[in-house]
Amino acid sequence: MKPLANGDTGGQLAAASSLMSSPLVDHVEVIPMSTTMPSSPPPPFAVRLGSAARRLATFTRLLPSADVALIFASSGLSVVEKGLMGVIASACGRGAVLRFSTGAIADECERSRLMRWWMSRVVESCHGIVAQGPFWVRFFEAFPGGRGKVVEILNAIPLIDRERIARRGAPGKRIVYVGWVYRPKGVFDALDALEKVLRRVPDATLTLIGGGRDEAELRAAAAQKGIAAHVDCKGWLPKEEVFEHLLRSDVFFLPSHAEGLPNAMLEAMSAALPVVATRVGAIEDVVTPGRAGFVTAVGDTDAMADALCTLLEDPALARAMGDAGRRQIEQNHTIDVVWPRFAAILERAARAAGRDVSVDLPEAAGAG
Structure with missing residues (x-):
């Protein structure tokens, strides 16, 4: 999980990094896998497609060691790649939780019937969807198979003193x-x-x-x-x-x-x-x-x-x-508020996939 060469981290990497430095890692064993874009502007499509294929191969190799996959997705090709990861995890009997962190996905689904079909398939296959607020809860619950899977978990950020x-x-x-x-x-x-x-x-x-x-x-x-x-x-x-x-x-x-x-x-x-x-x-x-x-x-x-x-x-x-x-x-929006909610949805998704796991969480973890 490395930042871009220009020093930017982006919302997905910031969210993943904050979880990796939170008490979550004391409650669950985490196997990190980076999917950070190597440059900005992004490399040519053919290069990106090859990188996505390699990441999917790595993901499939790591999956048998896990009970649940927490997948951070953006828009465009990321929706295809990360959505496929979720479908694969579910098909392999592992829990699948997707967190989308882009505003472009709503417009993409509106413009493209194919993208909307794919999103519907992904939402149906996964066991949990993390939404960044009420707007996104409504958006994902509108898909068939979405109701009951969507959990609102707001972004966590470091507080300025x-x-x-x-x-x-x-x-x-x-x-x-x-x-x-x-x-x-x-x-x-x-x-x-x-x-x-x-x-x-x-x-x-x-x-x-x-x-x-x-x-x-x-x-x-x-x-x-x-x-x-x-x-x-x-x-x-x-x-x-x-x-x-x-x-x-x-x-x-x-x-x-x-x-x-x-x-x-x-x-x-x-x-x-x-x-x-x-x-x-x-x-x-x-x-x-x-x-x-x-x-x-x-x-x-x-x-x-x-x-x-x-x-x-x-x-x-x-x-x-x-x-x-x-x-x-x-x-x-502090990490102490956010990480227990991630732990709770990970446990719920793993159990929905038939994995026998439990996580010792703070009492407020189920809130939201």
């Missing part, structure tokens, strides 16, 4: 984005919104942390709009540096077109930052509008700009929303 938050400097006009720099993440919408923000808040700035295939085009677009001096592209940074930028910012901005439940947003909430994000995936399940931030429609840069200006112009409101978001993270 409250003492560090208390040492945060005076409010400014600093907006921060963390994530891939490419169109589906809404980064060009972010530029359009910033252009409108600057008419009301002329000293506002936007810091983008991350990289991707559209970074050069984004820089050119900022220059063309005449706002390049207000846009700072940092590239991928070590996690600790990301936290430092969050603590120096005033608003977290995520105008994405599709999401599962973004860890970057949760980390910003851990830093007591108010959020301006789009109404996709499980975002609105976490960012209650008017409480921890504001949620807009995808592409509505007027609403985004209004929300950003409201928070930049009213530091007291921004602080109150940031505090509310921090409390949500403490209550629902």
Whole structure:
């Protein structure tokens, strides 16, 4: 489970790594198998297909040693590969639990009847589906065979110390984005919104942390709009540096077109930052509008700009929303809350497959 060469880990790897460093490994024996993408942008399709075939062979070889397979899946080819792993595990009499961590899968199923058929087959075959919030619970339960298998388990993230938050400097006009720099993440919408923000808040700035295939085009677009001096592209940074930028910012901005439940947003909430994000995936399940931030429609840069200006112009409101978001993270998104729920669904899936296993869990493990 290694990060990409550029230092990015991604949501799946972050989730898997947090489980591997949690008390879960003291209660169950874990056989890790990495399926991390070797590069970004991804390698050619033929190379990816060959890598997937090798991973499937390794998975099949390891499977007899396991009672249950916990499989982290994304979208596109990942759904085919990881879904096949789940089908194989179930056919071999092992428990199969899939955790999907992408917002693209809903659109893919809507656009492609073949993908929707495959997802239906995967959901029917597996013994458990981990969903990242109520939106995704409804999505997976809508498939035949899904009802009763879907369990909501929210993402776990490391908490930023409250003492560090208390040492945060005076409010400014600093907006921060963390994530891939490419169109589906809404980064060009972010530029359009910033252009409108600057008419009301002329000293506002936007810091983008991350990289991707559209970074050069984004820089050119900022220059063309005449706002390049207000846009700072940092590239991928070590996690600790990301936290430092969050603590120096005033608003977290995520105008994405599709999401599962973004860890970057949760980390910003851990830093007591108010959020301006789009109404996709499980975002609105976490960012209650008017409480921890504001949620807009995808592409509505007027609403985004209004929300950003409201928070930049009213530091007291921004602080109150940031505090509310921090409390949500403490209550629902720590690893101590999350790992027992994974242990519980793993045990349930193994038993559903006829494996005689039991796990000694904290009393609250069955919650959620």
